[in-house]
Every structure is written in C-alpha cells, then in structure tokens.
Amino acid sequence: MNVPSGSLRSLLPRRQDYTAFRRSWRRDLVAGVTVAIVALPLALAFGVSSGMGAEAGLVTAIVAGLVAAVFGGSPVQVSGPTGAMVVILGPIVVAHGVGSVVVISILAGVIVLLAGVMRLGRTVSYIPWPVIEGFTVGIGVIIFLQQVPGAVGVSGAAHSTNALVAAVQSVMSASWPAALLPLGVVASVAVLMLALGRISGRLPASFIAIAVVTMGASLLSLPIDAIGELPQSLPAPSLPVVDVGTLPSLLAPAFAVAALAAIESLLSARVAASMSDTDPVDADRELFGQGLASIASGFFGGMPATGAIARTAVNVRSGARTRASAIVHSLALLAVVYLAAHVVAVIPLAALSGVLMVTAARMISPTVVRQVLRSTRSDAIVFVVTALVTLSFDLIVAVGIGIAVAGFFALRALSAASxxxxxxxxxxxxxxxxxxxxxxxxxxxxxxxxxxxxxxxxxxxxxxxxxxxxxxxxxxxxxxxxxxxxxxxxxxxxxxxxxxxxxxxxxxxxxxxxxxxxxxxxxxxxxxxxxxxxxxxxxxxxxxxxxx
Known part of the structure; x- marks a missing residue:
C-alpha cells in the first residue's frame, strides 16, 4: 500500500492541537478530573463485566485514553472501555480465553489504524439513524442482562450463553435469600445514582454512589464479594504470547472488534462535535488514533478501546476545549493506580453491576424510541430488526443486517420515485x-x-x-x-x-x-x-x- 508522506503527516499530532490551551487550561483541567471521577467506576465495571477483570478496564482507560487523546481526530473525545465493546468481548473470552483478548486488541487496532490511513473515516455517515438507535437499544438491554448474575451473586454465567438465558438461569440458580444482599447493594447504587441525577446533572453520581455503598459495606462488614487486590503500578508493556495455530481463529473476532471500535468511535466523535464549538472532527485521524490506542492497550494487557460517548459528553459539559482534558483524565486515573489501589480493592462487585445497570437503562431513551417508531413504517422496521438481531445474534451482524434492510427500503423508495x-x-x-x-x-x-x-x-x-x-x-x-x-x-x-x-x-x-x-x-x-x-x-x- 503506497501512501503519500503528506497524507500520513496529516494523521499525526501537531502544534495546532493545543493552540487554545493557553486560554482554556483551567477548564480543561477541571473537565479532565471530572471525567476521571466518572470514568473510574465505569472502567472497573466494564473490566469485570468483560471477564478480564477490573485491572484490565483501568489499564485500558489509562493507556488507550491517553494515546487516543494525543493521536485522535476529536479535540474533546474521551476513549476507554465501553459497554458495546464489553458485549462483544464477553463471548470471545468464553470461546478463546482471557489471553486472546490482548492479541485481538492489537490485531483490531492494526485494522482500525489501516482504515484511517486508507481514508475510510467518512463511511460511518452512511449508517442510517434507525440502525444506530436499534443498535444502541440492543446494546443497552444486553448490558443490563449481563449484570443480572452479579446482582444476585452468581459468578461465571454472564457470557456462557445468550444474555437473556444467562440472566434467567442466574436468577433460578441463585442462593436465596443470600442473593438479597448483593441485590440490595445494586438497588442502593441505583437509587443513589438516580436521586443524585435529579439533584444535579453535574454531580458524579456513579462515583458518589460507589463511595457511599463501599463505606457502608465496610462499616457493616457485609459478607459480599469485592474487586480484590489490584496492582499498585501500571504493568510494564510486553509482547503477548501468540499461538500461531490459534491465530486464524482470532481474525474474525478481530475484524468484528475493529468494526465496532471504528463505528462507535466515529459516532461518539460526531455527537461530540454537535455538542461543542471546537474544531471539527477529523474522521480519518480519529480512526488512526483509536487504532494506536487499542494496540497500546493490548501491549499493556488491556482490551480494545473506543470513543466513549457518556464520558465524552461529561467532558464537553464540564467545559473542555482541547484534547488536554482527555490527557488529564488518563493521568488522574493513573494517580488512582499508584495512590489508591488499596481503596479501590474493597469496592463490592455488586456495586459495579448497579452502575452498569443504570448506565444501560440510560442508553435507551423512550423519547427517541417513540420518534423512530412514529417516523415511517420502513424506519420502524429497520429499528426493530436491528435491535432484535443485536439481542439475538451479534452486534456487527446486527449493523450489517440493519444497513441491508435500510438499503432495501431506500432502493424501493428510490425506485418508486423513478x-x-x-x-x-x-x-x-x-x-x-x-x-x-x-x-x-x-x-x-x-x-x-x-x-x-x-x-x-x-x-x-x-x-x-x-x-x-x-x-x-x-x-x-x-x-x-x-x-x-x-x-x-x-x-x-x-x-x-x-x-x-x-x-x-x-x-x-x-x-x-x-x-x-x-x-x-x-x-x-x-x-x-x-x-x-x-x-x-x-x-x-x-x-x-x-x-x-
């Protein structure tokens, strides 16, 4: 592949990325710390939910978040582990083991990076709105269902089968009434988050809820599973051990992860651009930066990363103007690893399930769902099909089928107009x-x-x-x-x-x-x-x- 040097140069960091920093450094600093407070419980929860552990989620938020901030194409995007990625990684962990995710992270990163070099960033604009919303609803439901085993104190079932089946089996096999204790923790976290959200949208509700519930569990000496000991430093980068014989079987999952990373990152960046009056998004550079972020995350034992729309929205609302805010977010999380790992270790796992359940519920907007269903019959069908396929099969398959169905209706309308x-x-x-x-x-x-x-x-x-x-x-x-x-x-x-x-x-x-x-x-x-x-x-x- 012959790529002009000037073309590659446009994908690299430049001094202009920080021209506004002299005027906005206070806002960027505050926004970065605020996002770190919001990101900490989410990174831990996504790491646990993926099957890789809390450490992997934290490492991904730090390493991938820093690399994507420096090399990405959005001045306010915040990257790290996300719910959509967790949904696709869970079955991969079950099928290929935890170690395979590191290899897949690097492979997927290379694919996304090459997509940026080949200037494929604009392709996400061809994904119809009903497909995106159906995809989002399906992901939200899956994330919620995946937390049910942890909410009732059953481990190891979240990704063994279809999420709905696993949730039902977990409820049936839970030790009652002992399961009421983790369920009470989940309910406490959810109530606190919802109440704090009503008081002020600026409060880091998930962080406060986690802190309150963790202190309560410690003071009462509740017999409940916690995160456990975490390393008190960032692991050294290393090359993953690759079994050449199993490498071909990892290529398909790597392409699926790469497709999801590209789609979610570009959609998140596009939403961020609509919320902010900063420089526009460079879609190709965003892919390049996200690819590097997943590669770096894999070398540090993390998982694939994407642009995180919830954290990006918090970043924008907190006043971020340059990519320095996302850099501060990663450095603040790094400080947690070195200074507060022993505190994070006592957080109840059920509390993280509560955070993700509320997060999943917030992904589904009843207003948006009504708007899609009331728009046109063809758009409603595309929305429902995409959501159902996401729930039943695979995220990337769902996007493909959703686009195909939308294309069919678009061609039929175009033909009728001819x-x-x-x-x-x-x-x-x-x-x-x-x-x-x-x-x-x-x-x-x-x-x-x-x-x-x-x-x-x-x-x-x-x-x-x-x-x-x-x-x-x-x-x-x-x-x-x-x-x-x-x-x-x-x-x-x-x-x-x-x-x-x-x-x-x-x-x-x-x-x-x-x-x-x-x-x-x-x-x-x-x-x-x-x-x-x-x-x-x-x-x-x-x-x-x-x-x-």
Whole structure:
C-alpha cells in the first residue's frame, strides 16, 4: 500500500492541537478530573463485566485514553472501555480465553489504524439513524442482562450463553435469600445514582454512589464479594504470547472488534462535535488514533478501546476545549493506580453491576424510541430488526443486517420515485403525431427501476418514432445504462426509430461505454432541445408516408 508522506503527516499530532490551551487550561483541567471521577467506576465495571477483570478496564482507560487523546481526530473525545465493546468481548473470552483478548486488541487496532490511513473515516455517515438507535437499544438491554448474575451473586454465567438465558438461569440458580444482599447493594447504587441525577446533572453520581455503598459495606462488614487486590503500578508493556495455530481463529473476532471500535468511535466523535464549538472532527485521524490506542492497550494487557460517548459528553459539559482534558483524565486515573489501589480493592462487585445497570437503562431513551417508531413504517422496521438481531445474534451482524434492510427500503423508495411518463407533443398537432411517442424518464434509472421502465415503454403499440427525454434523469448506474441500450436495440429491431434528447454531461460517459449511443440508428439522433427532436421525428414520419 503506497501512501503519500503528506497524507500520513496529516494523521499525526501537531502544534495546532493545543493552540487554545493557553486560554482554556483551567477548564480543561477541571473537565479532565471530572471525567476521571466518572470514568473510574465505569472502567472497573466494564473490566469485570468483560471477564478480564477490573485491572484490565483501568489499564485500558489509562493507556488507550491517553494515546487516543494525543493521536485522535476529536479535540474533546474521551476513549476507554465501553459497554458495546464489553458485549462483544464477553463471548470471545468464553470461546478463546482471557489471553486472546490482548492479541485481538492489537490485531483490531492494526485494522482500525489501516482504515484511517486508507481514508475510510467518512463511511460511518452512511449508517442510517434507525440502525444506530436499534443498535444502541440492543446494546443497552444486553448490558443490563449481563449484570443480572452479579446482582444476585452468581459468578461465571454472564457470557456462557445468550444474555437473556444467562440472566434467567442466574436468577433460578441463585442462593436465596443470600442473593438479597448483593441485590440490595445494586438497588442502593441505583437509587443513589438516580436521586443524585435529579439533584444535579453535574454531580458524579456513579462515583458518589460507589463511595457511599463501599463505606457502608465496610462499616457493616457485609459478607459480599469485592474487586480484590489490584496492582499498585501500571504493568510494564510486553509482547503477548501468540499461538500461531490459534491465530486464524482470532481474525474474525478481530475484524468484528475493529468494526465496532471504528463505528462507535466515529459516532461518539460526531455527537461530540454537535455538542461543542471546537474544531471539527477529523474522521480519518480519529480512526488512526483509536487504532494506536487499542494496540497500546493490548501491549499493556488491556482490551480494545473506543470513543466513549457518556464520558465524552461529561467532558464537553464540564467545559473542555482541547484534547488536554482527555490527557488529564488518563493521568488522574493513573494517580488512582499508584495512590489508591488499596481503596479501590474493597469496592463490592455488586456495586459495579448497579452502575452498569443504570448506565444501560440510560442508553435507551423512550423519547427517541417513540420518534423512530412514529417516523415511517420502513424506519420502524429497520429499528426493530436491528435491535432484535443485536439481542439475538451479534452486534456487527446486527449493523450489517440493519444497513441491508435500510438499503432495501431506500432502493424501493428510490425506485418508486423513478418513472417514465408519456407526454403530449408541444404545439399544434400535426398529421402523423399519433405515431410519435415522447417519453420523459424521471428520477433514477438504476437496477431497481430499469426493468419497470423498459416494460412501460415497450407496451406501447403503433409507434414509429420514440423520443426519450433524459434531462430529468438524476442518476443512472450500469444496469440502467445497459437496460437503456437493450431498450433502444429492441425498438430499433422492431423498426421504431429512437431519438434521445437531453443527456446530462455527467451521464454521457457511462452511456457511451455501455453502448447506448452506438445502439442508435444514426449519431444525429442525439438532441439538446426537444423541439429539434420533435421536428426530426415529424420529418421522419413525413418521409415514411411519402415512400408509402
């Protein structure tokens, strides 16, 4: 792959990234610390929920968050472990083991990095809104269901089967009434978070709830599982041990993780740009930075990272103006590792389940769901299908199927908007006009509409000259051009002269390449004005009548 050096240079950090820092350093510092307070319980919870442990979640937030902040394409994006990534990593841990995630993180990072180098950042704009919302709803439900085993004190079941089945099995196999204790912790965290959220949206509700519940559990000496001992320093980077024999089996999961990382990061960055008046997002650089972030995370024993929309929103609302705020967020979390690891170790696991349950519930907006369902029938179907496939199968499969269903409805609407209309010849009627047919082709002549237009024109009988008006044709693809060639050829074979009027300049090359022009009886049968085409048609009818 030959990439110009100037192109690569545009993906690298530059001095302009920090031009506003002199004016905004106080706000960036406050925003970074605020986001770190919010990110700490989420990083721990996502690490535990993924099956890799709290340490992996914290390492990912620190390492990937720092690398993505420096190299990414958004000035206010905050990256780290996310709920969507946890959903896709859980089954990978069950199928391939914890060690495989490190390898997959590096492989996926390389794929995302290459996508940035190849300038694929704009492709996320082609994902329809109902697909994104269906995807989000499905992820929210899965994250909630994955916390049910931890909420009732059952370990090791979260990813063994479908999330719904695992949740039901956990409730059935839990030790009652002992399970009421972790369930009470979850309920306490949820109530505190919701209450604090009503008091002020600026309060770090999850952090305060975790702190209160942890102190209460310690003071009461409750017999409940905690996070356990964490390293009091960042692990040294190292190359993962790779079993060459199992590497091919990790490629498919790596591509799935890479696709999710790219989609979620670019969507998050796009939302951040709409919330902030900072510099616009460089989508290609964002992919490049996220790829480097996942690679770095893998070397430190972490998991793949993405842009985190909840933490990014907190960052923007806290006044962040430059990427320095995300850097401060990572450094603050690093300070926690070195200075407060013993405090984090006593946090109850059920408290983390409570944080994720509330987070999952907040991902699903009833207002947005109603808006999608009430928009159009096709959008509602796309939304529901995407959500159901996300719940039943796989996140990436869900996005693919959602886009396919949305594409089907879009093509059907485009085809319906395309058509062929027979028009009356302008001006006073002339003898022989009944043997001239003037057709106007509107909209798009593509594979979804070409056959219908061909049938419509071919159905007319008693015609000696057909004039095709193409000036209103907005789009034509190879199938449409080929169908037009077949139409002209079929009509000429039946002795009907075909005249074409108003070929748009942007369509001329494809019509020439696929034989539309050469299929005409004479090169002079191309016209710019309809009056000239009609005059030629009437002249042809007169000459034919004179010979008869």
């Amino acid at each position: 058509g062929v209309h027979r028009e009356e010849l302008p001006g006073p009627p002339v003898v022989g006009d009944e043997r001239i047919a003037l057709f106007r082709i509107d909209g798009s002549l593509f594979f979804g509409a070409a056959e219908r237009i061909l049938d419509r024109i071919s159905a007319h009988a008693g015609i000696e000259v057909v004039i095709l008006r193409l000036s209103q044709l907005q789009l034509i693809d190879a199938t449409g051009a080929r169908t037009l060639t077949q139409l002209v050829t079929a009509l000429e074979r039946r002795g009907i002269t075909v005249l074409i009027k108003g070929i748009r300049p942007e369509h001329l090359s494809v019509l020439e390449r696929l034989g539309v022009i050469s299929s005409l009886r004479h090169p002079r049968h191309l016209f710019v004005e309809v009056d000239a085409a009609i005059a030629h048609a009437r002249s042809h009818i007169s000459r034919t009548a004179a010979r008869g």
